[in-house]
Amino acid sequence: MVRNFLLIARLTASFTHHRSTPIQLGSMLQHKHNASIFFFNSFTSGISSDSESDDENHHKGDTFTVSYLINSWGLSPRRAREISNRINLKNPDGPNAVIDLLNNYGFEKTHLAKLVERKPSVLLADAENTLLPKLKFFRSIGISNTDMPKILIASHNMLFRSLNKCLIPRYEILKSVLRDKGEVVRALKNAPFSFTYGDMMKRLVPNIRVLRESGVPQGSISYLLMHSGTLAYRDHSKFVEAVNTAKEFGFNPLRRTFVVGVEVLAIKRWESRFEVYERCGWNREIALRAVRKFPSVVKLSEEVFIKKMSFLVKDMGWPSEDIAEYPQVVTYNLEKRIIPRFSVIKMLKSKGLLKNNLHFSGIICITEAKFLKKFVISFQKDLPFLPDFYNSLANQQNVL
Structure with a gap:
């Protein structure tokens, strides 16, 4: 293309060295016209050539990115192509350094695939200066290689937050409301996103203060942060409202069921649950008693609660008021626990091997090991097929 410009320059210069006669002028104009066409064609040809070259190089880059993501990061071809539209890798050096580093902190290929799907820019991260300091810090506070991938995949931006301005101060705040490093790690595992972005000074700290002022012991506070950590980061006014409602319902702040x-009382539209309970035979007093005993019953959806109560009351013949005395029964899996166990009991009764009436809590609420020993293994001599019968029911894939 440079040669074209030089040639055009020479042609233009040659025109200026001749005196203009009418014939010469016409000839020169024709030459200029031809030169202009030549210039335009040469220029656009150069652009087209350069553009095609750029497209070809970009396509090669895309091809490399896709194959690299598939082979090194374990992505599916479809996801690799999608990510290649957002990030174009020139060479594997930087991403390979990221892989090597993450491998040292417990990341396997499946973890790498999940991480890059959620945070493609990790491919371009500076392994030594951006990622390594955070990984060292997380390990220093007791996060194991087993937990490291789980936490960082759940809250991938943690790797890109400031260590000194964000992560360490947040860790210190969380440590101040818990008892030791072990509890901090469990709380971080439970709510990594809240740890990264939650408003600790306007939500977490005042919410914990409200619990302490209400007489909630540290053990219950630790339990809350380690099992339902996102609740502690709720809007303060809504959190206070849930605490006050729990008191009105008669929950004892000294017991773990309070938190x-x-x-559960922080769940939207929890009041509508009581309408469902009433349709299933629990009046408000009975329902409140059941919720106080086992608050997690409120977490069940309307459909699931009705289906389980229908089976227990209509098919098994249990009074709904009795079920309210053991509300945890309703939270057990219908297909994998309740139906298989009662099928075994029904089988034993039909063979005359069980004569005493058993309370449902002694069938459903006991551990799996105890149920097997008491109702399956003990009768295996009389019914050799009983273990297979029970296992075939318990291992069904239909899950509630």
């Missing part, structure tokens, strides 16, 4: 009650 569980606060959690």
Whole structure:
């Protein structure tokens, strides 16, 4: 293309060295016209050539990015192509350094695939200066290689937050409301996103203060942060409202069920649950008693609660008031626990092997090991097929 410009320059210069006669002028104009066409064609040809070259190089880059993401990061071809539209890798050096570093902190290929799907820019991160300091810090506070991928995949931006301005101060605040490093790690595992972005000074700290002022012991506070951590980062006014409602419902702040009650009463439209309970035979007094005993019953959807109560009351013949005395029964899996166990009991009764009436809590609420020993293994001599019968029911894939 440079040669074209030089040639055009020479042609133009040659025109200026001749005196203009009418014939010469016409000839020169024709030459200029031809030169202009030549210039335009040469220029556009150069652009087209350069553009095609750029497209070809970009396509090669895309091809490399896709194959690299598939082979090194374990992505599916479809996801690799999607990510290649957002990030174009020139060479594998930087991403390979990221892989090597993450491998040292417990990341396997499946973890790498999940991480890059959620945060493609991790491919371009500076392994030594951006990622390594955070990984060292997380390990220093007790996060194991087993937990590291889980936490960082759940809250991938943690790797890109400031260590000194964000992560360390947040860790210190969380540590101040818990008892030791172990609890901090468990709380961080439970709510990594809240740890990264939650408003600690306007939500977490005042919410914990309200619990302490209400007489909630440290053990219950630790339990809340380690099992339902996002609740502690709720809007302060809504959190206070849930605490006050729990008190009105009669939850005892000295018991762990109080913080569980606060959690379920923070659920939107929880009041509508009591309408469902009434349709299933629990009046408000019975329902409140059941919720106080086992607050997690409120977490069940309307459909699931009705289906389980229908089976227990209509098919098994249990009074709904009795179920309210053991509300945890309703939270057990219908297909994998309740139906298989009662099928075994029904089988034993039909064979005359069980004569005493058993309370449902002694069938449903006991551990799996105890149920097997008491109702399956003990009768295996009489019914050799009983273990297979029970296992075939318990291992069904239909889950509630």
